[in-house]
Amino acid sequence: MSMMGTTVAAEPDLVLEADLARLIVAALSLEVAADDIAPEAPLFGAGLGLDSIDALELALAVSKAYGVQLRSDDERNHRIFASLRSLAAHIAGHRTR
Amino acid sequence: MPPDLLTARDPAEVICHRDGAAITVGGFLAQAAALAERLPDQGQAVNTCTDRYAALVAFAAALWRGHPTLLGRTGAAGEAPAAGTYILTDAQQPDAHRSGASLPVFEVDLAPVHRTVVAPAIPADRIAAIAFTSGSTGAPTAHLKPWGALVLGAAAAAARFGLRAQDGPPSSLVATVPPQHMYGFETTLMLPLHARLAIHAGASFFPCDVLDALDAVPPRRILITTPLHLRVLLAETRRPPDLAAVISATAPLSREMAEAVEREWHAPMLEIYGATEAGSMASRRSAHEEDWLPYDGIILRPGFADTPSLAEIPGLGPVPLSDALEAVGNGRFRLLGRIADLVKLGGKRASLAELNRVLAAVPGVVDGVFLAPRDLERNPAARLAAIVVAPGRTAAEILGALRDRLEPAFLPRRLEMVAALPRDHLGKLPHQALRQMVREEP
Numbered sequence: 001m002s003m004m005g006t007t008v009a010a011e012p013d014l015v016l017e018a019d020l021a022r023l024i025v026a027a028l029s030l031e032v033a034a035d036d037i038a039p040e041a042p043l044f045g046a047g048l049g050l051d052s053i054d055a056l057e058l059a060l061a062v063s064k065a066y067g068v069q070l071r072s073d074d075e076r077n078h079r080i081f082a083s084l085r086s087l088a089a090h091i092a093g094h095r096t097r
Numbered sequence: 098m099p100p101d102l103l104t105a106r107d108p109a110e111v112i113c114h115r116d117g118a119a120i121t122v123g124g125f126l127a128q129a130a131a132l133a134e135r136l137p138d139q140g141q142a143v144n145t146c147t148d149r150y151a152a153l154v155a156f157a158a159a160l161w162r163g164h165p166t167l168l169g170r171t172g173a174a175g176e177a178p179a180a181g182t183y184i185l186t187d188a189q190q191p192d193a194h195r196s197g198a199s200l201p202v203f204e205v206d207l208a209p210v211h212r213t214v215v216a217p218a219i220p221a222d223r224i225a226a227i228a229f230t231s232g233s234t235g236a237p238t239a240h241l242k243p244w245g246a247l248v249l250g251a252a253a254a255a256a257r258f259g260l261r262a263q264d265g266p267p268s269s270l271v272a273t274v275p276p277q278h279m280y281g282f283e284t285t286l287m288l289p290l291h292a293r294l295a296i297h298a299g300a301s302f303f304p305c306d307v308l309d310a311l312d313a314v315p316p317r318r319i320l321i322t323t324p325l326h327l328r329v330l331l332a333e334t335r336r337p338p339d340l341a342a343v344i345s346a347t348a349p350l351s352r353e354m355a356e357a358v359e360r361e362w363h364a365p366m367l368e369i370y371g372a373t374e375a376g377s378m379a380s381r382r383s384a385h386e387e388d389w390l391p392y393d394g395i396i397l398r399p400g401f402a403d404t405p406s407l408a409e410i411p412g413l414g415p416v417p418l419s420d421a422l423e424a425v426g427n428g429r430f431r432l433l434g435r436i437a438d439l440v441k442l443g444g445k446r447a448s449l450a451e452l453n454r455v456l457a458a459v460p461g462v463v464d465g466v467f468l469a470p471r472d473l474e475r476n477p478a479a480r481l482a483a484i485v486v487a488p489g490r491t492a493a494e495i496l497g498a499l500r501d502r503l504e505p506a507f508l509p510r511r512l513e514m515v516a517a518l519p520r521d522h523l524g525k526l527p528h529q530a531l532r533q534m535v536r537e538e539p
Binding site: 029030031046049051052053055056057059060063064069070071072 | 300301302303304305306309325326329332333442443477478480492496500505506508510511512
């Protein structure tokens with residue numbers, strides 16, 4: 001159930017990416033501006049510097065905003081969380097709202 | 098003390114639910130014995146398994162061989178791991194070699210082993226695990242866990258939570274805490290060996306994972322978790338199936354959250370008081386009780402001004418605690434708070450003084466101070482802030498330097514660059530003035 005229908009969009013959805021960046025900044029009380037999050041930069045570790053506590057908060061915010069449930073058993077998890085762009089692509093393929 | 102068996106459970110009992118299959122104690126012993134035979138004569142294990150059952154097999158195999166398992170790390174930061182250190186990993190972890198490039202790696206094979214194995218007796222004084230309390234700088238202190246003390250601790254927890262054979266039907270444990278953390282180790286590796294329960298082996302990190310896992314195991318279901326996870330789980334509209342108990346540790350649980358669990362999940366919300374040095378020591382039903390009841394056999398001696406509180410742990414002896422305690426009668430005690438300036442985040446802890454020293458050592462930093470938010474003890478998502486004087490350096494540069502030096506949990510979420518700190522004529526920093534310099538959460 002986790003991977004069915006995942007499509008990596010050929011064209012990034014810039015509106016969704018901007019929307020998601022604002023959600024991430026608000027949900028995690030980040031000190032950066034949403035516009036400053038580079039779409040291809042890593043969210044975790046270096047890059048934005050998020051950690052596992054943030055991953056939980058992010059999962060909650062994404063679930064509430066888009067109806068997308070994040071899971072650990074998704075083999076593409078590393079790729080989904082790799083960047084703002086990859087997370088937005090995953091949400092685009094699974095969103096229910 | 099006489100030796101204790103690795104497990105005294107009936108070989109036919111279920112010890113783990115994994116991918117929809119029930120694994121028996123007998124099946125587990127056969128797999129642990131087979132792995133033990135592949136391990137070197139001497140050494141110590143770093144158990145990096147992400148699958149909880151693989152972690153249990155790996156722990157048991159190392160113990161069977163006489164080797165301690167290092168909980169959470171390969172040894173002191175910056176130091177080469179001790180000779181004989183090896184890594185136990187499961188197949189689900191492609192980057193297992195990352196944590197110790199040159200250490201030997203043994204993969205835990207979970208293919209069924211068809212043979213009958215009797216649980217070995219393990220000497221009570223054998224060091225079964227070594228836990229570390231990590232300072233913010235990564236200078237850890239090792240805490241040795243003799244097998245006899247761990248078994249006594251598991252028995253005391255089983256008695257407290259009704260998990261013994263005489264207490265009723267077997268339980269199923271789903272946990273959001275990793276087995277490499279002392280709380281996760283005690284509850285999800287030691288309890289299945291010495292209480293009548295089965296652990297769930299699959300993923301249980303995201304809310305959806307946890308709810309799926311609870312749905313997948315038979316009652317009596319027990320959720321082992323933390324305030325951090327409870328907060329996001331309670332925010333889900335989806336509800337868990339019937340739970341026999343929810344158990345939380347690692348950070349104080351607010352009365353509101355405890356009440357919400359009892360009200361919305363109709364389950365007893367139990368909280369454990371523990372410390373890496375001493376293990377689990379006491380519990381309470383947080384929505385109804387302010388005070389903690391020590392586990393049977395554990396004696397807590399409240400400390401005074403300069404004397405630390407002490408826990409008398411069976412099999413371990415007296416252990417100093419970093420909390421101030423007060424006896425309140427009926428054998429219970431009240432937790433008065435942390436001593437000094439200790440902060441605890443994401444299951445790791447550090448002192449603000451230590452963090453300030455790390456900050457001061459960053460090149461270009463002239464002055465600086467870490468601040469803990471007022472709600473640190475109550476809000477599981479609370480993070481530290483820092484105010485820094487570093488002419489010519491940017492906040493991003495300072496943060497980058499701190500990232501190389503600190504556990505991620507202690508990185509300041511707010512980092513204010515200022516021209517000077519509001520030190521008074523004694524060089525002290527009035528808290529009020531500092532707080533005005535960082536934007537507090539609304």
